[in-house]
Amino acid sequence: MAATEWIDRWDDGCQSDERRNELVLPYLAGKIRDRNPRTVLDIGCGSGYISRILSRTFADWVIDWILLDDKPDCVRYAVRGVELPARAREIVTDFREPLSSAIGADLAFVVFSLLEFPFTKQVAENLADCVTAGGDLVIVLPDVLEDLMAAQYQEINLLEQYVKGISCLQKQDKFTGTPYNFFAPRVEEVIAMLTCPAFSLESLSFYGRAGKRILILDFVRRPAPLVTEHVR
Numbered sequence: 001m002a003a004t005e006w007i008d009r010w011d012d013g014c015q016s017d018e019r020r021n022e023l024v025l026p027y028l029a030g031k032i033r034d035r036n037p038r039t040v041l042d043i044g045c046g047s048g049y050i051s052r053i054l055s056r057t058f059a060d061w062v063i064d065w066i067l068l069d070d071k072p073d074c075v076r077y078a079v080r081g082v083e084l085p086a087r088a089r090e091i092v093t094d095f096r097e098p099l100s101s102a103i104g105a106d107l108a109f110v111v112f113s114l115l116e117f118p119f120t121k122q123v124a125e126n127l128a129d130c131v132t133a134g135g136d137l138v139i140v141l142p143d144v145l146e147d148l149m150a151a152q153y154q155e156i157n158l159l160e161q162y163v164k165g166i167s168c169l170q171k172q173d174k175f176t177g178t179p180y181n182f183f184a185p186r187v188e189e190v191i192a193m194l195t196c197p198a199f200s201l202e203s204l205s206f207y208g209r210a211g212k213r214i215l216i217l218d219f220v221r222r223p224a225p226l227v228t229e230h231v232r
């Protein structure tokens with residue numbers, strides 16, 4: 001199999017995926033229209049499908065796209081696809097590790113990528129380093145219980161694992177058949193870690209379509225706290 005063949009298959013899957021096309025893309029397009037971001041960051045970009053469609057939708061807008069993933073093949077693939085590759089920047093980094101420098105996007109989104117690594121304090125700090133003060137962060141998660149049920153591990157108590165926060169399972173990717181570690185981040189933990197102190201939660205919405213539900217968390221980056229010196 002050619003090195004990027006699995007990315008082609010992933011991308012094919014995205015093209016017919018109702019959750020991305022009918023829920024996520026309209027939501028993000030609305031966000032861009034409302035907020036007019038100059039720099040948009042796609043965290044865990046995969047094939048870059050989401051950024052590609054958005055960059056075509058907003059081809060006349062001046063937007064710099066930043067594609068971030070820990071897999072160099074994904075980032076290269078994603079950058080080639082955006083409407084104006086010259087306006088795109090590649091970042092290959094493992095998002096579990098500290099970022100080498102702040103990124104400063106006006107809008108950052110994480111579409112289904114938080115399923116592939118645990119949501120730690122470091123990840124929350126990285127998210128804060130990615131977004132400018134007043135900028136937006138959109139996190140898209142599936143209904144994790146539905147996904148856990150789809151993993152079909154009847155022999156273990158999935159709900160108990162989820163509640164205890166040890167929900168790393170081996171799951172087969174539905175588009176490519178490739179096994180991968182699946183984490184189910186607890187929504188309340190994601191909110192608690194981000195809202196104190198870097199972000200405020202703007203909205204939390206559930207969307208459903210054809211029996212599939214997703215959750216969209218929409219945050220706004222707070223300004224950095226003012227450092228005041230006490231004069232005695």
Ligand SMILES: C[S@@+](CC[C@H](N)C(=O)[O-])C[C@H]1O[C@@H](n2cnc3c(N)ncnc32)[C@H](O)[C@@H]1O
Binds near residue numbers: 112
């Ligand atoms: C489920 S895919 C989602 C891709 C894309 N956001 C989409 O919706 O089509 C998750 C992506 O996260 C990336 N990823 C997994 N672990 C990562 C990590 N530790 N750091 C950065 N990216 C990671 C994977 O390479 C993959 O491209």
